Amino acid sequence: MAKKKQPDKxxxxxxxxxxxxxxxxxxxxxxxxxxxxxxxxxxxKATHRRPIISLFTIVSPSMEPYIMVYDxxxxxxxxxxxxxxxxxxxxxxxxxxxTGEFTVTHRIEExxxxxxxxxxxxxxxxxxxxxxxxxTFKDIVGxxxxxxxxxxxVQVFIASKFGWLIIILIPALVIILFDIFKxxxxxxxxxxxxxxxxxKTVSRVRETEENKKLRSLTSKATRIxxxxxx
Numbered sequence: 342m343a344k345k346k347q348p349d350k351x352x353x354x355x356x357x358x359x360x361x362x363x364x365x366x367x368x369x370x371x372x373x374x375x376x377x378x379x380x381x382x383x384x385x386k387a388t389h390r391r392p393i394i395s396l397f398t399i400v401s402p403s404m405e406p407y408i409m410v411y412d413x414x415x416x417x418x419x420x421x422x423x424x425x426x427x428x429x430x431x432x433x434x435x436x437x438x439x440t441g442e443f444t445v446t447h448r449i450e451e452x453x454x455x456x457x458x459x460x461x462x463x464x465x466x467x468x469x470x471x472x473x474x475x476x477t478f479k480d481i482v483g484x485x486x487x488x489x490x491x492x493x494x495v496q497v498f499i500a501s502k503f504g505w506l507i508i509i510l511i512p513a514l515v516i517i518l519f520d521i522f523k524x525x526x527x528x529x530x531x532x533x534x535x536x537x538x539x540x541k542t543v544s545r546v547r548e549t550e551e552n553k554k555l556r557s558l559t560s561k562a563t564r565i566x567x568x569x570x571x
Contacts (some may be wrong), residue, residue, distance in 0.1 A: 391418045397432055397446060398493035402448060402473040403465030404430070411493035414446060416483030422459060425478075428450060431463070437474025444482055447472060481546045 395416040399408050408414060408430070412547040416432050419425060432446045450471050451462035460475040498504040 342352070380416070391482055393418050395432065397444060398496055400447060400493075401465075403467050404448070405467045408488055409464050409490065411491055411497070413489045413496070414485045414490040415487050415489070417486050419481055419484050419508075421476075422478045424480075425449065425452070425461070425484065431461075432482045433461075433463070433476050433480045434482070435472065435474065435476055435480065439473055442559065446485070447493075 345378060372433075378394055378396070383396075392567075395418075397416065398416050399410060399412050402410050414432070419431075425431070427449050429449045431448060432444050433447060434442075435445050438445055445463070446497075447463040447465045449461055450464040453460040453462065453475070458477060460477060461481075462471050462475055464471040
């Protein structure tokens with residue numbers, strides 16, 4: 342049977358390098374987004390405006406199946422009231438719905454023009470009836486631009502004691518294992534360096550023995566030639 346060809350070190354190193362660069366790009370992207378998100382929220386609080394980007398973890402099934410429980414939605418600030426239309430999913434505060442001062446994420450069901458301004462009737466996709474009362478533009482935090490399915494489960498896990506333990510332990514173990522591997526590699530290189538004189542000595546011994554054999558054979562050949570001439 343033919344032996345399976347094992348991947349060489351060059352291929353493994355190339356794959357490892359590509360993976361490292363991809364991981365770095367992802368980490369930098371996430372870090373840049375988080376910096377932007379935190380900065381925009383700080384500025385929004387200081388200027389008493391809605392943040393440019395908002396993240397919300399959905400804990401109610403009222404928008405299923407479009408938005409499931411533990412999905413995270415990303416909202417953008419609505420600067421122009423005319424950009425809102427029926428069917429948009431928005432996040433808002435409501436005085437008519439008892440949410441314990443938390444936000445609500447529902448779909449715009451109807452827009453009513455009134456002398457006081459536009460009034461928005463909302464409804465959860467999974468609810469039979471529209472929400473009680475109405476909201477105005479000042480109640481709206483943002484409009485949904487996309488969702489990240491199941492990300493809220495990660496948030497809940499991290500918030501738990503076991504989650505914090507894992508978050509701390511896993512990076513620590515990775516660092517320790519990486520250091521052990523690096524030390525082992527350095528130790529092996531040191532051993533190879535220390536073995537170089539021995540290798541040279543062995544090579545010299547072999548070379549001397551081979552030279553002796555060669556001289557012996559040459560001497561025998563010379564004697565044979567002399568005998569043949571006689």
